[in-house]
Amino acid sequence: MIAGFGAALMRELGLAMRHKGDWLMPPLFYLIVVTLFALGGKPNDPHLSAFAPAILWMGALLSALLTLDRLFRGDFDDGTLEQVFLSSTGPLAVVYAKLIGHWILSGLPLSLLAAPLALQLGVPAQALPALLAGLLLGTPMLSLIGGFTAALTVGLPRAGVLLPVLVLPLIGPIVIFGAGAARAALSGLSPAGPLYLLGSLLVLGLCLLPLTATAALRNSFD
């Protein structure tokens, strides 16, 4: 099980190394989205820092969505996934590896990129740790929920618009608590409460969502 997980994770990362565009584009997209938000407002608007948590969170979520559709599709179309389900290791380790691999390639770089972008939007440095901690706890949930929805729609030839429509309502609580932690830090309050809630949601999702994603993949084979 552990060996299968390790091998699958290395395969995900190895594949990503060969197609650098796949994981370099979302951070670039993030940069552009945040810049356009700032350009859409008044130049040097002092209110921008108040909206910064919402902008940074929405930008990160939209950027991570870009690569979700491809998460299972390639392996589903060429039959690799079917072999995984037939193998003695079982599919759960591979599903875990794919979800965690997605986070390492999208959520992690996007969370780290949020720090310089936050400074660009005028967020004071003392609010940065809360923002970063929230993103590091919240973006794995996007990979988990998004991976589950990608598994639901993998059998559909054109899942394009359906995928974000299914993911974004489910991600609502994560945005509320994640941006809430950053807002609390911005106004000088302790961000611990929302961060604990994010952490507990992550534990819940880490336990249950790979199981439902596996069930959804199995359903797609029928």
Add this chain to the structure above:
Amino acid sequence: MWTWFHRLASPPAFYRLADRYAPWLGWASLLLIAYGLVGGLVLAPADYQQGDAFRIIYVHVPAAWLSLFGYMVMASAAFVAIVWRIKLAECVVVCAAPVGASFTALALITGMLWGKPMWGAYWVWDARLTSELVLLFLYLGVIGLNESFEDARTAARACGLLALVGVVNVPIVHYSVEWWNSLHQGSTVSKIGKPSIAPAMLWPLLSMSVGCMTFFGWAVIRRVQNELLLRERHTAWVKERLMSAGV
């Protein structure tokens, strides 16, 4: 012990039973809603604080309850459909979603109309309103997912999984008024023993709620019947039934 359950789950048996009992549900809901509307909109006294505007409660509260009740029905059916792969439960998942979505939309719209005179705004970003809106999106997601599949059974099970993951939202909607400081008023009815509402106002409200619940049951059963006819159109029992109905 389980034989009645298995017999009920078989499509032809369910269809026959539904034909016999669904009209009773339909008439019961008509009578209960009629009494609830007359009692609530005409007979009940005006509220001492909100005046006549409070009367929208007779539509708003039953619709909001039904939005949660409908989701629970859908999620329970989803659980049955995924664990035991019962065709009838798959139909219930797919058929409950549009009815539940309608009640959720009704609750949101009547809530907005009530909010304007009472709070001075159609919409506030408050826990209960937001989570109810998310509930509507979840319903629409299930409907959209079901529409995109070609195979009806795969679609129903995919919808079932989505409905089960979305079930975390139901307690959030229900307890949002207690967990967060909300502009939305607290519960007036469900305090067991001593509801904070006068009996003349309470009875029409309960009648409306039970009426809406029976309406939900009636509408879902009728939709399930249609869905069964569509899905089983190549089987002998559907052909027999259509022949005897003279189609």
